[in-house]
Amino acid sequence: MAPPKSALEFLDFVNASPTPYHAVANSAALLDAAGFTLIRERDNWASTVKPGGKYYTTRNGSSVVAFAVGARWKPGNPIGMVGAHTDSPCLRLKPVSKRSANGYLQVGVETYGGGIWHSWFDRDLGVAGRVLVREGEGEGKFVQKLVKVDKPILRIPTLAIHLHRQTNFDPNKEDELLPIAGLAEAELNKTAEPEAEAEGGDFQPLKAMPERHHPAFLSLVAEQAGVDVSQIIDFELVLYDTHKACLGGLNDEFILSARLDNLNMTFCSIKGLIGSAQSTPLDNDSSIRLVACFDHEEIGSLSAQGADSNLLPAILRRLSVLPGATTPSASASDLAASTAFEQTLATSFLLSADMAHAVHPNYAAKYERNHTPAMNKGPVIKINANQRYATNSPGIVLVQEVARQSAVPLQLFVVKNDSPCGSTIGPMLSAKLGVRTLDMGNPQLSMHSIRETGGSADVESAVRLFEGFLGRFSELEGRILVD
Ligand SMILES: [Zn+2]
Numbered sequence: 001m002a003p004p005k006s007a008l009e010f011l012d013f014v015n016a017s018p019t020p021y022h023a024v025a026n027s028a029a030l031l032d033a034a035g036f037t038l039i040r041e042r043d044n045w046a047s048t049v050k051p052g053g054k055y056y057t058t059r060n061g062s063s064v065v066a067f068a069v070g071a072r073w074k075p076g077n078p079i080g081m082v083g084a085h086t087d088s089p090c091l092r093l094k095p096v097s098k099r100s101a102n103g104y105l106q107v108g109v110e111t112y113g114g115g116i117w118h119s120w121f122d123r124d125l126g127v128a129g130r131v132l133v134r135e136g137e138g139e140g141k142f143v144q145k146l147v148k149v150d151k152p153i154l155r156i157p158t159l160a161i162h163l164h165r166q167t168n169f170d171p172n173k174e175d176e177l178l179p180i181a182g183l184a185e186a187e188l189n190k191t192a193e194p195e196a197e198a199e200g201g202d203f204q205p206l207k208a209m210p211e212r213h214h215p216a217f218l219s220l221v222a223e224q225a226g227v228d229v230s231q232i233i234d235f236e237l238v239l240y241d242t243h244k245a246c247l248g249g250l251n252d253e254f255i256l257s258a259r260l261d262n263l264n265m266t267f268c269s270i271k272g273l274i275g276s277a278q279s280t281p282l283d284n285d286s287s288i289r290l291v292a293c294f295d296h297e298e299i300g301s302l303s304a305q306g307a308d309s310n311l312l313p314a315i316l317r318r319l320s321v322l323p324g325a326t327t328p329s330a331s332a333s334d335l336a337a338s339t340a341f342e343q344t345l346a347t348s349f350l351l352s353a354d355m356a357h358a359v360h361p362n363y364a365a366k367y368e369r370n371h372t373p374a375m376n377k378g379p380v381i382k383i384n385a386n387q388r389y390a391t392n393s394p395g396i397v398l399v400q401e402v403a404r405q406s407a408v409p410l411q412l413f414v415v416k417n418d419s420p421c422g423s424t425i426g427p428m429l430s431a432k433l434g435v436r437t438l439d440m441g442n443p444q445l446s447m448h449s450i451r452e453t454g455g456s457a458d459v460e461s462a463v464r465l466f467e468g469f470l471g472r473f474s475e476l477e478g479r480i481l482v483d
Pocket of ligand 1: 085262297355424
């Protein structure tokens with residue numbers, strides 16, 4: 001059996017995306033190739049965004065919102081949306097990372113999100129992220145460069161079993177999760193890096209980067225960024241497993257990968273939007289098709305670019321008053337004062353896409369017996385009476401209708417009453433916007449491990465579901481009425 005094409009494309013995407021910055025850059029590359037135009041939030045969109053066009057914008061380089069405007073769009077019309085997140089639990093370099101102990105060089109790291117930290121031990125860890133560098137003569141300007149040091153420069157070794165016989169492995173996150181980066185002796189023999197003294201005694205409000213981080217480490221990062229060490233002013237770097245994601249299982253039925261949660265849904269939603277513009281042309285569409293992939297879900301979404309920010313509301317407001325091709329020439333201020341925004345919210349729908357839990361054969365008792373999602377049996381609709389998930393019946397009717405037309409199987413998930421329940425961006429966005437929302441995601445095992453397991457056939461299923469939802473939303477929206 002040939003591995004599904006979408007699964008192979010996903011492997012390339014996830015391998016190239018060790019950080020949200022890379023995930024956004026790689027999403028942008030897919031969108032560019034499909035004819036989407038980059039626009040910026042800081043600009044006026046009046047002369048650029050038009051019915052029939054395809055656009056995307058980014059915030060902080062770590063969240064991305066892409067949309068395609070139906071040619072028959074009118075202010076106040078519905079917007080069909082898919083939401084996902086670009087971040088995953090990881091270890092991030094501390095602002096002063098330079099440490100050493102017992103002859104080893106070490107780097108200080110900070111935990112991000114709720115990772116399964118014991119899975120980070122004995123891995124071949126590289127670093128990636130963004131570096132802010134000074135460019136040009138004189139005062140110059142500061143630009144962002146993405147870096148990926150794709151070799152195992154860091155490692156968190158386990159303690160030999162002979163020295164520590166234990167049944168539960170629960171490392172201390174401050175003292176025992178500290179990577180080694182080499183031997184102090186080797187570092188001493190290296191020629192000294194140019195220090196900040198070269199600046200001619202200028203006042204420096206912070207210690208120079210070579211004082212905060214190991215010089216050999218900075219050299220590797222500078223080489224990756226294509227700059228001198230002296231140009232690096234700051235960075236946000238995280239650790240990642242250099243072991244590439246791959247297919248697994250006797251019949252390639254699995255995807256073994258980091259960051260399935262939630263780059264799988266980020267990839268599928270972007271591909272679904274691109275595919276919908278090809279399979280269902282925008283010519284007859286009176287809605288807007290939109291995908292929003294947010295940073296910072298793993299830490300609660302409360303940041304300028306998280307799902308709890310004004311990112312999506314601000315974009316929806318700007319789009320809701322976008323004049324149609326045949327809208328009489330009302331002035332922009334008339335439109336802004338109209339009720340188009342509220343009408344758009346009342347008619348729109350959000351598919352909140354975040355990975356779901358496949359049943360684990362060794363821990364089946366942890367799952368509600370009638371709700372045990374299987375791998376490669378399609379996206380999972382997540383339901384919770386206590387609204388940890390925003391799913392309700394009208395949403396299930398809508399998604400079921402899309403799935404029927406797209407021939408995509410669906411599954412249902414609910415947690416046991418005596419089990420904790422995760423949550424995601426769905427309830428938050430639905431409360432903030434008052435938009436009808438459904439929570440769903442592809443099934444996976446080992447969520448938040450450094451190496452997760454998903455289904456290779458489920459990638460194609462989710463792409464098709466999103467493509468069908470975005471392409472047919474304007475036609476289906478009016479058929480499911482509650483209020
Ligand atoms: Zn997630």
